[in-house]
Amino acid sequence: MDTRPYMQDRAAEEFFSRLAEGMFQSTRCVSCGVLNYPPRVVCPDCLGEEMEWVDLPREGTLLAFTWQEAAIRCRKPEILGLVELEGVGNVLTRIDAPYESLRIGQRVAFDTWTSPDGLVLHQFRPLEEG
Ligand SMILES: [Zn+2]
Secondary structure (H helix, E strand, O other), X not given: OOOOHHHHHHHHHHHHHHHHOOOOEEEEEOOOXXXXXXXXXXXXXXXXXXXXXXXXXXXXEEEEEEEEXXXXXXXXOEEEEEEEEOOOEEEEEEXXXXXXXXXXXXXXXXXXXXXOOOOEEEEEEEOOXX
């Protein structure tokens, strides 16, 4: 059990700082090689404390989506989706597309979105289908 939650906050802070520069990254344990999302400062698998930041896939698969009427920071209605990133896991994220246009299994691509109060968040939008 991780008894240092503030350490995880530091990883989150670093994640958002990198995101603000257009980087979509998380941590990989140098000791055992496990890639974690969300990023960690301590490996949950081997408790290693040496982490490196690596790029996450910028394309994924939409597993589920919904919309919320009231949203903190975001305009409403806000579309939220669960996106599977191969080899990483699932990311809960903003989806930038009309709700009616979305379908399960759709391929989506990473992008960033800046909230009205200046926080840079990740979002995904459907890939053009040709
Ligand atoms: Zn590890």
